[in-house]
Amino acid sequence: MKRISPDSPSPQPNLKRVKEDPEPETGGFMTLDENLLYEVLKHVDARTLAMASCVSKLWLKTARDERLWELICTRHWANIGCGTQQLRSVVLPLGGFRRLHSRYLWPLSKPQAASPLPWAPPKIINSKPPARWGKDEVHLCLSLLSIQYYEKMHFTSRRR
Amino acid sequence: MKRDHNHLQPNPDPSSLRGAPSTGKAKVWDEEAAQQDCGMDELLAVLGYKVKTSDMAEVAQKLEQLEEVMCNVQDDGISHLASETVHYNPSDLSTWLESMLSELNPPSTFDPFGAAGTAAAALDDSFLGPAESSTLTTLDFDNINRKHQKSGQQIFEEASCSDYDLKAIPGKAIYSQNTQPQTHDSSSSSTPTNVKSEKRFKSTSGPPSPSDIFPPPPPPAAASYGIPTDSTRPVVLVDSQENGIRLVHALMACAEAVQQNNLNLAEALVKQIGFLAISQAGAMRKVATYFAEALARRIYRFYPQNPLDHSFSDVLHMHFYETCPYLKFAHFTANQAILEAFEGKKRVHVIDFSMNQGMQWPALMQALALRVGGPPAFRLTGIGPPSHDNSDHLQEVGWKLAQFAEKIHVEFEYRGFVANSLADLDASMLDLRPSEVEAVAVNSVFELHKLLARPGAIDKVFSVVKQMKPELVTIVEQEANHNGPVFLDRFTESLHYYSTLFDSLEGSVSSQDKVMSEVYLGKQICNVVACEGVDRIERHESLTQWRNRLSTAGFSSVHLGSNAFKQASMLLALFAGGDGYGVEENNGCLMLGWHNRPLITTSAWKLTNKTTTISQ
Numbered sequence: 001m002k003r004i005s006p007d008s009p010s011p012q013p014n015l016k017r018v019k020e021d022p023e024p025e026t027g028g029f030m031t032l033d034e035n036l037l038y039e040v041l042k043h044v045d046a047r048t049l050a051m052a053s054c055v056s057k058l059w060l061k062t063a064r065d066e067r068l069w070e071l072i073c074t075r076h077w078a079n080i081g082c083g084t085q086q087l088r089s090v091v092l093p094l095g096g097f098r099r100l101h102s103r104y105l106w107p108l109s110k111p112q113a114a115s116p117l118p119w120a121p122p123k124i125i126n127s128k129p130p131a132r133w134g135k136d137e138v139h140l141c142l143s144l145l146s147i148q149y150y151e152k153m154h155f156t157s158r159r160r
Numbered sequence: 161m162k163r164d165h166n167h168l169q170p171n172p173d174p175s176s177l178r179g180a181p182s183t184g185k186a187k188v189w190d191e192e193a194a195q196q197d198c199g200m201d202e203l204l205a206v207l208g209y210k211v212k213t214s215d216m217a218e219v220a221q222k223l224e225q226l227e228e229v230m231c232n233v234q235d236d237g238i239s240h241l242a243s244e245t246v247h248y249n250p251s252d253l254s255t256w257l258e259s260m261l262s263e264l265n266p267p268s269t270f271d272p273f274g275a276a277g278t279a280a281a282a283l284d285d286s287f288l289g290p291a292e293s294s295t296l297t298t299l300d301f302d303n304i305n306r307k308h309q310k311s312g313q314q315i316f317e318e319a320s321c322s323d324y325d326l327k328a329i330p331g332k333a334i335y336s337q338n339t340q341p342q343t344h345d346s347s348s349s350s351t352p353t354n355v356k357s358e359k360r361f362k363s364t365s366g367p368p369s370p371s372d373i374f375p376p377p378p379p380p381a382a383a384s385y386g387i388p389t390d391s392t393r394p395v396v397l398v399d400s401q402e403n404g405i406r407l408v409h410a411l412m413a414c415a416e417a418v419q420q421n422n423l424n425l426a427e428a429l430v431k432q433i434g435f436l437a438i439s440q441a442g443a444m445r446k447v448a449t450y451f452a453e454a455l456a457r458r459i460y461r462f463y464p465q466n467p468l469d470h471s472f473s474d475v476l477h478m479h480f481y482e483t484c485p486y487l488k489f490a491h492f493t494a495n496q497a498i499l500e501a502f503e504g505k506k507r508v509h510v511i512d513f514s515m516n517q518g519m520q521w522p523a524l525m526q527a528l529a530l531r532v533g534g535p536p537a538f539r540l541t542g543i544g545p546p547s548h549d550n551s552d553h554l555q556e557v558g559w560k561l562a563q564f565a566e567k568i569h570v571e572f573e574y575r576g577f578v579a580n581s582l583a584d585l586d587a588s589m590l591d592l593r594p595s596e597v598e599a600v601a602v603n604s605v606f607e608l609h610k611l612l613a614r615p616g617a618i619d620k621v622f623s624v625v626k627q628m629k630p631e632l633v634t635i636v637e638q639e640a641n642h643n644g645p646v647f648l649d650r651f652t653e654s655l656h657y658y659s660t661l662f663d664s665l666e667g668s669v670s671s672q673d674k675v676m677s678e679v680y681l682g683k684q685i686c687n688v689v690a691c692e693g694v695d696r697i698e699r700h701e702s703l704t705q706w707r708n709r710l711s712t713a714g715f716s717s718v719h720l721g722s723n724a725f726k727q728a729s730m731l732l733a734l735f736a737g738g739d740g741y742g743v744e745e746n747n748g749c750l751m752l753g754w755h756n757r758p759l760i761t762t763s764a765w766k767l768t769n770k771t772t773t774i775s776q
Contacts, residue, residue: 081530081531081532082531082532086530086534089529089568090526093567093568094567107734108730108733135723136727136730139527139727140492140727140730140731143495143527144734146522146523146526146564146568147522149522149564150518150519150522153560153563154517154518154560
């Protein structure tokens, strides 16, 4: 049975009802409209959103929506001075907010645990929402994202 | 007082080690582990010689004696030694030495200091097949001794003046002056049997000979020798843990020999370094190997071919970029300064002296794209060395950057310039637009020091830069002085520097990246140590020196802001092994270091006098 995250808001009545139903095909969250799901996921935190993408194909598709991850990212970070559209026009071509978050913002918000791989996010131990990201962190992460994009672009076309 | 020495038993078991040192580190450790029980010295075991650890003192002394004897023998030109040779198996070092010494007469005087620099050489020279000879006339040690004494003392001084690991060197043959000196029949022709039983040599008489004291030390019970006092000279006894110290000592001795143009000694030492390096582990081993190779190149005049295959050096550069934060730090801090300088400008132009793969610019373009008010028109001029395979490398990089810029909607213009040296450039080539229209920044990462190889080049470049009328000049350089006039100083400095650098690489994850980074650094080492004149391009200088140069040339320092500092610190936090790295601020410049040793410095400069009229 699919667990509702404790952080999500009080679910709408129809969700509560279908919670009893075990069969995935005939009811419950699985019949949930994409749009409704999207609305719900708008309010969850990063961890929940990531977990939600493991539920089913529909959930995967919805939870990977860039707009959701954009919300996750921008909700907690300091005003970096540029407009939303401007931000989107830069981040989306370079890999998107989900990648920005999982690769750079999330590891940065963790305490300095020496992770085995330089870029792998360390094990998620606590479920605290991430701390607020300052301007410098955000800029650093954006820079790293752009470098990573450039590297991939630069080297896949060369002999490697 | 007759010293009773442990009788040296011939080894019952034949040496199981082959003469050549094992190549794999694991194999070395295994063999060493096997040796532990027999009480054999591990270092020599690596070389294929079985010597009991307890006999080490005597073996060392005898080697020194042998070397003295043979040195002087060569001076006297005794060719009959060369004609009849009998080969003994040298793997049982102790008995071999005995037989050697019994054939060559013991010297009448002996200078203990003489062996300091040459003890190592003795290992090599004495590997020649011992010759049969009858008697030798009185050997005059004076000249040799004085020379060796000087070199020995010099080694001592050099080693003790250096800081960091070199401070720990105890490894010089020092003989305690407390033990009573011996008298010895200084007759030139002793019979072999006499020599065999008594091994001490001493002469207090004889005006021509220096009054040397050579009392033998008490037979050591354990592998480590006692603590020497300042005025004494402990025997070189090698604990396996002290191999590293001995290695550094050998490196310094070899460099000193090279400096004094004593190439025979240097050659012998270089070989020893090679063996010692293998017995080490980790960063020390690699550094020592690279330095040994560089020294060997210098000794044999086998200079490295300078122009590298461009694609290979690119690969190395990329791996270095990935493995450790130095280049990233350089780029980030420089970009932050450029970003701040370009605030409010509608058209910007960056002239990059260190184009390489263009890794610095995507981040800057992204930051410009996200700035308040939208991105400016971004123009980039990249300058790089010619590529050897007819591909237009600079143009390819420009193309990639253009694609990137298009993705993030930044107006982009690019031009690449190929130049063998930055001094070949002229401002007129660059198609500069008036500064009201376009703000210029000049960027140089690890490029300016190469200009110091040719006199006048750096000044020309500075004047060209001034003609460009930049808002900002960002310079990143290694924080070390590898450009001193004295070879030995350069050697010592670079040994410290690259040891620290290699140390910092140890924590990196990907072994392939690490290896490539080491090769990348190894080339620099080779250049610093082996090359001279215009070929020696890795002429690193410290921040103070660059400051002087730049202020003389008419630039004044621009402080890098706290944003740069914070970004740099966070960048380091993301790196594995981030604990060792540290960012330091030094009068507005930022330094990245490993365990408090600064390694690279980013600084920013502007023109002191900005004239509005266009100067000739």
